Amino acid sequence: MSRSYKAIAETAVQDLYEVTSAFDSVSAIFTLMLEIFPEDSTPHAFAQLGTLGLKDWYTKVYQWCECMENEMDDANVGAQKAPPLPHYLLDQRSSDVAEAISAERAHATRWWTHLNEMRRRKELPEWVAAGIGTHDEHDLMLESRKTVNQALFGSDDLGGDQQYRAVVLE
Template identity: 75%
Template sequence: MIRSYKEIADTGLDDLYEVQKAFDNVHAIFTLMLQHFPEDSTGNAFAQLGVLEVNDWSTKVFQWCERMENELDDVDAEMQKSVQLPHHLLDLRSNDVAEAISAERKHATRWWTHLNEMRRRKELPGWVAADIGTHDEHDLLLESRKAVNQVLFGSLDLGGDQTNRVIQLG
């Protein structure tokens, strides 16, 4: 199970409130002891020490809870202000990213086409021509595009008719 830091902090805060309740219960026990033991008895002295100690720790836990609540409120406010990016990007950012990826892909496709044509005319050195413009390379290009789309947009859709080869690659 993977939990965010905020979820862990929320759980810690809930636990601190439970500790606060426990201190209240212990305080009630010491208060009862004070009422039932005579003032000059050992039991009454222990109850007085217990009340002082529980009050001190109860105050510390209460202050800690207040600080944690304030910090968590600040985190909530920051989360509300910033757009959270889950598995796929949202709204305006999604459009910006899609446009940037599309522009990069257009540029890459243009260069791939030029290199393929140069390979077909035997204008490239053999060590370059071996992998340029082949069916395998085209398939690899489409697979990498699908992987990017899946990660960013939650879809393998490339848009258009990109999975079909219109021109026979030589």
């Protein structure tokens, strides 16, 4: 699972607010101790120290929450004001992605071909050779390429790849 930095920050702020609620609960315990134990007792002194420490931490955490919320608000406003990428940059990125995918596919096809040839020459262990170079595997590869193209470019077109088998696979 992959979350955006914004989602992580929002979760962190919510968690910190929950910490302040926990501080309130602990503070209630210290307040009760202050009421029950005599002023000259050790538990009363501990309750006073605890109350002071909690107030300090409560303030720090609450200020941190407010700061983070302000930063996230500023980031949201900045993101909304940011101009969209110029069309030529989008085209260039699409072109770069298409080239990278094409290079990866050429590499994968080269290795698939080598493994298929090794399978045909019976140079692979049976457990490896069982799924290499079959019609089903080739069809699966073409389908996955179509899926990637559809997701990235909105088209099933495989470009220069042929959607049929030019040679009979064994």
